[in-house]
Amino acid sequence: MQQAVVRPPTHNSADADLAIDDLVRDDRVRADVYTDAHLFDLEMERVFNRAWIFMAHESQVPNAGDFVTSAIGRQPVIVVRDAKGAINVLYNRCPHRGAIVCRESEGNTHRFACPYHGWNFRIDGELSGIPFRSAYDDEFLQSEDLSLARVARVENYRGFVFACASHDGPSLVDYIGPLKDGIDNLLDRSPSGEVFVSAGVHRYRYKGNWKMQLENGLDEYHPPFSHASTVRPGGQQLQRAYAAKTGYKVLSDKDPNEADAKSHYDHGEVHGARYGQAYLTIPDATRRSELEVPEYRQGLIDRHGEQRALEIIENSNMSNAVFYPSLIVRVSGNMHIRVVRPISVGETEVLVWPMQVKGVPEQVNKGIVRYANVHVSVSSFVQTDDLEIFERVYEGLQARQPQWVMLARGVGREWDGPYPDEKVGYATWETGMRAQFRYWKQLMSENT
Ligand code: FES
Ligand SMILES: [Fe+2]
Structure with a gap:
């Protein structure tokens, strides 16, 4: 395998050509991976034309x-x-x-x-x-x-259609690895075993690199800060869920800056596996109000039996599934598929389709669409914060110093997950991004 070399030198580098190997370390990446147009060209060839x-x-x-x-x-x-x-x-x-x-x-x-x-x-x-x-x-x-x-x-994995521009490489099921459990869980949430897209699409662009959105789908470190207006105590965001009778406070009373405290958001886990596949488990987010709609509850019990139905709703092990390099699936709550399309190094398109469930009362599907509207639409309370942040990151990274972006949270402390090369950490760790960059480095280094 030949070492890939990027020419000309990137904006943070005053001297020699950068080898791909030099761009990614275990706990950090060079800022250039988000800002360099030549690297973007190479990504289109070596990442997007090889991946599913x-x-x-x-x-x-x-x-x-x-x-x-x-x-x-x-x-x-x-x-x-x-x-x-x-x-x-x-x-x-x-x-x-x-x-x-x-x-x-x-x-x-x-x-x-x-x-x-x-x-x-x-x-x-x-x-x-x-x-x-x-x-x-x-x-x-x-x-x-x-x-x-x-x-x-x-x-096609259970209705989700993927394409690969290369004849070589793993099958789709091997490629998505643990994320097929997320699709399975999504389908298990339907009393008919079917889900469907038919509520239109939110389509928008931000001035930033495509990787920012994929990383953000695994980032439980940012909500108390980026989404303070939504999630600080007293905020009502999660009380808007369909059929919810009571709200729940996202933040504990603890100061999120307390040095040794784990964030409230560490009650979940983040997993990063082979081929850059990664996902979040957020127990509170998956224990939603589905069961409060009696017909929905009964439909799931009829299909799965009472115990299994409860397991599916309360113990589902995945909330955000991030399919490298192009898709985020929200498995529970405001179920949706979110596609990330790179336009240029500093411009990215996002498309969001709410995912509805066949065989449930209309109010459940209306709730899914409404929740997607307030969460991930271009006029939502949440995604708009993220888009603002992506643009600020892209602007900030134009500064030539420091050279690195830090992805060190939890490095060296992770434990093994069940799938090949799967690492697991607490939800605010940067385990998912590190998995993405391990695969990025592999793809970008292969010159064939
Ligand atoms: S008919 Fe398509 S380019 Fe001429
Ligand atoms: Fe966010």
Whole structure:
């Protein structure tokens, strides 16, 4: 394996080229990983074109011809269900001279027609028509593959569709490792075993690096501070949960700056595993008010039996599942899928789809959507704090000193989790980010 070298020197480096190896240590990373445009270019090739990238939940494309457009790093793609029921992931690029053939975010169609010279394609990507075709030799038309190109691999874990631009690498199930338990738990929360996306999407951008959002999904250190307006004692945020009869105070009375005290937020754990996969367990956040809706409670008991139903609600072991490098799934409460799309080194798009449950009273689904609105929409009480912080971090990192960003919380004190290479720490530790950067370093160093 050849050592990857980044040229030219990055903004925090006054001298030589930086090797990838020099950018990531056990307890810190160079600021350049968030700010350097050349590193961003390399990430698009070596991270996003090698990893499994979330494409869609299958309920977004239930019928033949249904499609959504998405991206693998910078590469535009179309996720479309064909007439046989298969979900295809096709590059959104006309084989003639390159225009995207589908501009819409979602829809239903019989054909994709290129707006430039009118070539058109079936919903499985096959070429179906070339205007004024007599100018082409038959031999050319027969020998060339003029269909929409297919992404190398597409796999579906229980309705969650991912694609990988590389033929090589682990299967999806191996790749997501412990996070399949999060999807299983999400589906277990449905009395019908099904969840669906049909409440629209929140779509917004922030001026900061894509990794900031993925790290933030694992960061239980920040809420007492970034979200003080929401979570300080007296705040009402969590009392807005559907069917909640009483609120609960997020912070204890302890001073969060007390040197030796564990934060209230350390009542959960953060796990970081192989391939950058990581998740949070927040017991209080998963013990929500579902059981207070009698029909929902009975539906879960009918499906799972009383004991198991209680376990699913009260002891579920995952609240945020962060699928490296593109997806955060909120498994409980305000269930949603949150996609992170890098636009440039300093610009990132976030898309949030509430995830609803089949077979429950309407009020439960309304509650999920309402809670997502106040938590992760662009006008929410919570995510807006985070977006503000991401922009402040990106601005702060333009300073050339210090060179490092510290990820040292709990380093060397973690214990082993059940999955390969899985490390576990208290929730405010930076265990999840360290797992992400271990894999980042591995991918970025592989030159093939
Ligand atoms: S670029 Fe698509 S038809 Fe010409
Ligand atoms: Fe936050």
